Amino acid sequence: MSQDKYHQLKEYCKDNKVTLVAVSKTKPIAAIEELYALGQRDFGENYVQELLEKQSTLPKDIQWHYIGHLQSNKVKMIVPFVHLIHAVDSFKLLQEIEKQAAKYNRVIDVLLQLHVAEEETKYGMDENELMTCLEYYSAQQQNLTHIRIRGIMGMASFTDDTLQLRVEMQQIFTAFRQMKKSFFIGKPYFDTCSMGMSGDYKMAIEEGSTMVRIGSMLFGSR
Numbered sequence: 001m002s003q004d005k006y007h008q009l010k011e012y013c014k015d016n017k018v019t020l021v022a023v024s025k026t027k028p029i030a031a032i033e034e035l036y037a038l039g040q041r042d043f044g045e046n047y048v049q050e051l052l053e054k055q056s057t058l059p060k061d062i063q064w065h066y067i068g069h070l071q072s073n074k075v076k077m078i079v080p081f082v083h084l085i086h087a088v089d090s091f092k093l094l095q096e097i098e099k100q101a102a103k104y105n106r107v108i109d110v111l112l113q114l115h116v117a118e119e120e121t122k123y124g125m126d127e128n129e130l131m132t133c134l135e136y137y138s139a140q141q142q143n144l145t146h147i148r149i150r151g152i153m154g155m156a157s158f159t160d161d162t163l164q165l166r167v168e169m170q171q172i173f174t175a176f177r178q179m180k181k182s183f184f185i186g187k188p189y190f191d192t193c194s195m196g197m198s199g200d201y202k203m204a205i206e207e208g209s210t211m212v213r214i215g216s217m218l219f220g221s222r
């Protein structure tokens, strides 16, 4: 990765008030250190074991984003240090994060994952499931003081069809606005729409993304 390319991307995100998460999954410690030296602090991983290994060796001021599918039984491993959990896909998982976070006396920031892509393999809730999850959350809020729902995360389909991509991104942003309107009026912390990867981040920003997750563009292909 060239320094120029990183700085350009960083500037582009800054100009658009978008947070850049560098997705370092499968990449070695040295590659992360290289970006860290250039000032990058937000890194994303999607395997718990790999994240634990990296977190234990790398500087403690890195903000670790867990962007993968999270199994309930692994929540306790990342809760002591994780900065943001992107892909919460059930109320049950929210409850488990609450339970583990309480033990560490932390408030964990999370995003709810909306499934919009065509691929069945991608995780997340559909719009109805997402709203139902938020209704449970609302009803239980006084018992859920160790989680803070910051917004939404979505992944568009893996396709070259730019029209389809755009429609899916609009679907994610619309759900984000709907969530805000229905459940988070007057809550300034509800501010995060995590969408956009190496191939589609510019479009994602046009469609309202506030956080992009960029892997291969920064670290090379996996």
Ligand SMILES: *Cc1c(COP(=O)(O)O)cnc(C)c1O
Pocket (backbone or CB within 6 Å): 023, 025, 046, 067, 068, 155, 196, 197, 198, 199, 213, 214, 215, 216, 217
């Ligand atoms: C791997 C991954 C990314 C980064 O993808 P690139 O195309 O390499 O930028 C972003 N989000 C999630 C959830 C991922 O798993």
